[in-house]
Amino acid sequence: MxxxxxxxxxxxxxxxxxxxxxxxxxxxxxxxxxxxxxxxxxxxxxxxxxxxxxxxxxxxxxxxxxxxxxxxxxxxxxxxxxxxxxxxxxxxxxxxxxxxxxxxxxxxxxxxxxxxxxxxxxxxxxxxxxxxxxxxxxxxxxxxxxxxxxxxxxxxxxxxxxxxxxxxxxxxxxxxxxxxxxxxxxxxxxxxxxxxxxxxxxxxxxxxxxxxxxxxxxxxxxxxxxxxxxxxxxxxxxxxxxxxxxxxVLEERVLARRANFEFYRQALADIPGLEWMPEASWGRHSRWLTCLTVNPREFGTDRERLRLLLEDQNIEARPVWKPMHLQPVFAGLPCWGGAVAEDLFERGLCLPSGSNLTEGQLSRVADAVRKVWRRARRPAAEPMAAPAA
Known part of the structure; x- marks a missing residue:
């Protein structure tokens, strides 16, 4: 593929x-x-x-x-x-x-x-x-x-x-x-x-x-x-x-990325355990990347397994940034709070978001996420196949 x-x-x-x-x-x-x-x-x-x-x-x-x-x-x-x-x-x-x-x-x-x-x-x-x-x-x-x-x-x-x-x-x-x-x-x-x-x-x-x-x-x-x-x-x-x-073409590119986000949101609206990065009340989110968090209990599996199974379908998705206060190079430096960033990193995923994605490609990503969710809901007697190495 x-x-x-x-x-x-x-x-x-x-x-x-x-x-x-x-x-x-x-x-x-x-x-x-x-x-x-x-x-x-x-x-x-x-x-x-x-x-x-x-x-x-x-x-x-x-x-x-x-x-x-x-x-x-x-x-x-x-x-x-x-x-x-x-x-x-x-x-x-x-x-x-x-x-x-x-x-x-x-x-x-x-x-x-x-x-x-x-x-x-x-x-x-x-x-x-x-x-x-x-x-x-x-x-x-x-x-x-x-x-x-x-x-x-x-x-x-x-x-x-x-x-x-x-x-x-x-x-x-x-x-x-x-x-x-x-x-x-x-x-x-x-x-x-x-x-x-x-x-x-x-x-x-x-x-x-x-x-x-x-x-x-x-x-x-x-x-x-x-x-x-x-x-x-x-x-x-x-x-x-x-x-x-x-x-x-800046405005065209922003509108395309916002349309990507809306496509994913609507296509996956019925799947429990997915929560989209909110758009704050104070302005427009450009949706440079479409980001979501995964609740493993509701979705059936965690962020990392979802990412790996998307990779099996030749779809690139990435975790949300690992917080700087968790980076080895910055170990021991001060941090006010940290629990929110850690949770977003632990559960957050960025989906393909380019302004040149076709509707077919967006559908393929959404279908792949849905497939992972369906497989995660199978009874224990029908375990999910392990992701490829």
């Missing part, structure tokens, strides 16, 4: 015209008019004043943290339920992550626990330098209380919107409500440049500094002079051309 992947690139055909422009002008080296245009168009699309196109979302977060002053010994609060790239840039700068649990209503970090953490650190006289808010799986975190408590304690608010392009929060765009925000254009995201990222801010000087740091921090001189350490983090002109074509 043809493999159904979790989330694959989806080209519109419009990208090729911009790439041809880059080749025709011979702007193949990094930077160039496609980068400039992509930055302008992206900033306009999300409602930010300024943007800097970079080589990855991780590079963007690394720069964002440096720009807000994170350095050796600084503590940075960050969502626990996320991919490791939300936390590792803190360590790049010599900082120390401290993790915050999720709340059930959106799966994003819990504002009450953020307040508790800041109150605790304030009493001890050592407030964290920043808070990294991750907008998870295409849904915005609850930004108003987070922005209020960060402002009260003078903590920089950095938004990791790598997974949330196309989402909304009370009409605003995740990634544009803090001091600085970042996005990812990795191959599995809602739109892609193959590899790439974007840093946005309303602070013109901050974005100008990001551009300097991302081009090896070269000083303005007729020769190569450097007065500080920089990085090779700029996006290439060719990849920016792809991004421009992708940006034109």
């Amino acid at each position: 043809e493999r159904i992947h979790l989330s694959t690139p989806h080209m519109s055909g419009r990208e090729e015209a911009y790439v041809k422009e880059a080749f025709a002008s011979n702007w193949i080296a990094p930077l160039g008019p496609q980068v400039d245009a992509f930055e302008r168009e992206f900033a306009s699309a999300v409602g930010s004043a300024h943007a800097a196109a970079l080589s990855s979302g991780t590079a963007a977060l690394h720069l964002a943290l440096r720009l807000v002053g994170v350095g050796p010994g600084d503590e940075v609060l960050v969502s626990s339920l996320t991919f490791s790239a939300s936390a590792t840039p803190i360590v790049y700068l010599g900082g120390r992550p401290a993790f915050i649990d999720s709340e059930r209503g959106s799966w994003n970090l819990d504002p009450a626990l953020v307040q508790e953490a800041l109150e605790t650190r304030a009493r001890a006289g050592r407030l964290p330098k920043a808070l990294v808010v991750v907008h998870l799986y295409g849904q915005s975190a609850d930004m108003d209380p987070l922005a209020e408590v960060c402002a009260r304690y003078g903590v920089a608010l950095v938004e990791d919107a790598a997974e949330a392009l196309g989402a909304t929060y009370h009409g605003r765009i995740p990634g544009t409500m803090g001091r600085v925000g970042i996005y990812s254009f990795n191959g599995n995201k809602v739109i892609t440049t193959s590899g790439g990222g974007m840093l946005v801010s309303d602070d013109e000087a901050l974005v100008a500094r990001a551009r300097k740091l991302s081009t090896q921090a070269r000083d303005p001189a007729p020769y190569y002079e450097h007065s500080e350490i920089g990085y090779n983090y700029r996006l290439s002109n060719v990849l920016a051309a792809i991004g421009r074509g992708q940006l034109e």
Whole structure:
């Protein structure tokens, strides 16, 4: 059977015209008019004043943290339920992550626990330098209380919107409500440049500094002079051309992913033990990935067995992120809460969600889930076959 992947690139055909422009002008080296245009168009699309196109979302977060002053010994609060790239840039700068649990209503970090953490650190006289808010799986975190408590304690608010392009929060765009925000254009995201990222801010000087740091921090001189350490983090002109074509179909891609979610929800509505990632009341969930949790008692088997049996049908599904406070590399670091993120990881599964999935492929996934459920309900005398190794 043809493999159904979790989330694959989806080209519109419009990208090729911009790439041809880059080749025709011979702007193949990094930077160039496609980068400039992509930055302008992206900033306009999300409602930010300024943007800097970079080589990855991780590079963007690394720069964002440096720009807000994170350095050796600084503590940075960050969502626990996320991919490791939300936390590792803190360590790049010599900082120390401290993790915050999720709340059930959106799966994003819990504002009450953020307040508790800041109150605790304030009493001890050592407030964290920043808070990294991750907008998870295409849904915005609850930004108003987070922005209020960060402002009260003078903590920089950095938004990791790598997974949330196309989402909304009370009409605003995740990634544009803090001091600085970042996005990812990795191959599995809602739109892609193959590899790439974007840093946005309303602070013109901050974005100008990001551009300097991302081009090896070269000083303005007729020769190569450097007065500080920089990085090779700029996006290439060719990849920016792809991004421009992708940006034109952003809304189409979001609607397709939301339609995937709705297809699965309706097709599997009668099966007990499946609970879908909720859409919070404050805005639109882009449904970058369709996520659910499995109640083994009601469904008949657990998340991991379901995943393995889908793999037997050549269908890629993945567990929800393993929380950062459970990762060996971060062992012993502080965490406020943890039980919600641990439960979501233990029972959570991401189904194939690409905007280019056909109705036939979606039906095949839904039918495979239903088949697992039916087999799980068989009497003990008719055990399920073991999944393939």
